[in-house]
Amino acid sequence: MxxxxxxxxxxxxxxxxxxxxxxxxxxxxxxxxxxxxxxxxxxxxxxxxxxxxxxxxxxxxKKFLLPYRRERYTYSTDTLEFKSSFxxxxxxxxxxxxxxxxxxxxxxxxxxxxxxxxxxxxxxxxxxxxxxxxxxxxxxxxxxxxxxxxxxxxxxxxxxxxxxxxxxxxxxxxxxxxxxxxxxxxxxxxxxxxxxxxxxxxxxxxxxxxxxLPDFGRISQVIELEYDSPVWEEEAKRCLGCGTCTNVCPTCFCYTCVDIPDLDGRKVARVEFTTSCQYPYYSLVAGGHYFKPTRADRFKHRYYHKLVGYLYQIEKLGCVGCGRCSAECPAKISMVETIKKLRGTADEEELREAPEQTTTG
Ligand code: SF4
Ligand code: SF4
Ligand code: SF4
Structure with missing residues (x-):
């Protein structure tokens, strides 16, 4: 039929x-x-x-919608004429x-x-x-x-x-x-x-x-309530600050913008580059103040933005569970494990396994 x-x-x-x-x-x-x-x-x-x-x-x-390097335009320092190759x-x-x-x-x-x-x-x-x-x-x-x-x-x-x-x-x-x-x-x-x-x-x-699987029920609240949890510091100790987790993420959108002059300085390209909140300079503002001065601050920021901040911005969570940040992290930091630790479920799992380990030990 x-x-x-x-x-x-x-x-x-x-x-x-x-x-x-x-x-x-x-x-x-x-x-x-x-x-x-x-x-x-x-x-x-x-x-x-x-x-x-x-x-x-x-x-x-995403790289075919938002390339990692995007030229906005070039301009001539002689004539101030702008050209776009977009x-x-x-x-x-x-x-x-x-x-x-x-x-x-x-x-x-x-x-x-x-x-x-x-x-x-x-x-x-x-x-x-x-x-x-x-x-x-x-x-x-x-x-x-x-x-x-x-x-x-x-x-x-x-x-x-x-x-x-x-x-x-x-x-x-x-x-x-x-x-x-x-x-x-x-x-x-x-x-x-x-x-x-x-x-x-x-x-x-x-x-x-x-x-x-991690429990994502009321995840934003869990993250907000665990703001002072020692888990952030513990996990961040292993973090290299390499930015891979954000560079491979399908929902990250942060970029920085620089002017690149040619050798005689007469033609300048204004270029956007993808950047990462895991880099120290990301939170550097005029006057030399860092809003996220420590590795732990930056580590926590990514989770906050993904699981709390996006909700305020676009009414959706910023994580789609693709697993890239965990699969590609050189320090083997797992988003799933961090979430479980924050919820305390990792400890529960360890407790469930404990009697068996005690008897064999
Ligand atoms: S990929 Fe891993 S080591 Fe690199 S910044 Fe992210 S969490 Fe840290
Ligand atoms: S698992 Fe979530 S945070 Fe990690 S790369 Fe995928 S969408 Fe981004
Ligand atoms: S602030 Fe958010 S969108 Fe920007 S790089 Fe960090 S996690 Fe990604």
Whole structure:
């Protein structure tokens, strides 16, 4: 039996290559590719390079919306003439996992809500977001942050693996347009497809080790009430202040801006660079005062901004549970463990394990 549901179609897996070739004709195609043992989002020249079986990329797809180095304009010190080289291109980002789609939605709120950033808006207008379902690993905790599924995020198409096919949900008019343009490679949904799609939710949930996930219930309150907890100092002792945790985060948006003159000083480029609240200079203000003078202050600040500050700014938590900050931290600091320590649940776990250890010891 066929259903004519306007908001979804089925893409047989054997048509995936044709789908990617079709997308490539619509603009610059960006997708996950292998890089050594890891994965990165990159511009695709050959669709056979696209790697859909990945858990997380080193950097989130954010880098194609907010590059780490962005030139605002150049100006001449002789004529004071300003020039901009900003020319966003039509682009399709394929293969984004649910957490990263939620990450982009958070950036959308930050950049477009009250005072829309014209450049970000321009880039977003020219970008199509295509998500794909995924399997969590030991670092993922998107089930705790409510971002394990794409509902509530901004995206155009979302592919859910249902066995031999992808169930393709359509999330916007841009998604509709793509389906219309490439309609020959899709088919209508059957009752079996719908059943398989419904099962995919419980299948993903079952892949998490629930007892290892952090409890995000009233997390903002916990963080605020634990302002003076010794946990901050203890955890920060291991922190190197390298900023990796913020550089890999799909929701971080802090940047700094510098003027870079050429050799004779006649042409100057004004450039924005991504920065990090984990660097000492981040909180340095005129007069030489540091608002976050110690490593522990800076360490705590990241958790505060993610789990308290974003709520005030955009009414959402700033963490989507992608696990990158823990997976990439050179000091093996885990956000999940810090949260558990603040809640005191790590101690409870140790207590539960204690009798067994005592008897064997
Ligand atoms: S990645 Fe780890 S070591 Fe580096 S600043 Fe973040 S918490 Fe500290
Ligand atoms: S704080 Fe860590 S787990 Fe949360 S979104 Fe950022 S990188 Fe991912
Ligand atoms: S303050 Fe820190 S945690 Fe917050 S967005 Fe900036 S770099 Fe990220």
């Amino acid at each position: 066929e259903f004519h549901i306007d908001k979804a179609k089925v893409l047989p897996k054997e048509n995936l290559e044709k789908f990617l070739e079709g997308l490539k004709k619509l603009g610059r195609l960006i997708a996950p590719v292998r890089k050594g043992e890891k994965f990165v989002f990159d511009v695709i020249r050959d669709v056979l390079d696209v790697e859909i079986n990945y858990t997380r990329t080193i950097l989130p797809p 020319r966003p291109v039509e682009q399709i980002i394929f293969g984004i996992h649910s957490c990263d789609l939620h990450g982009i939605s958070i950036l959308d709120s930050v950049y477009l809500r009250d005072n829309p950033d014209p450049r970000y808006l321009e880039v977003r207008k020219k970008t199509v977001l295509i998500g794909i379902s995924c399997r969590p690993d030991e670092y993922c905790f998107c089930l705790s942050t409510g971002t394990a599924f794409p509902d509530g995020a901004n995206w155009d198409l979302f592919l859910t693996d249902i066995g031999d096919d992808y169930f393709v949900s359509i999330g916007s008019p841009k998604g509709d347009e793509i389906i219309l343009k490439l309609r020959k490679i899709f088919r209508e949904i059957t009752k079996e497809d719908l059943d398989r799609y419904k099962k995919s939710t419980s299948f993903k949930k079952a892949l998490f080790e629930i007892e290892k």
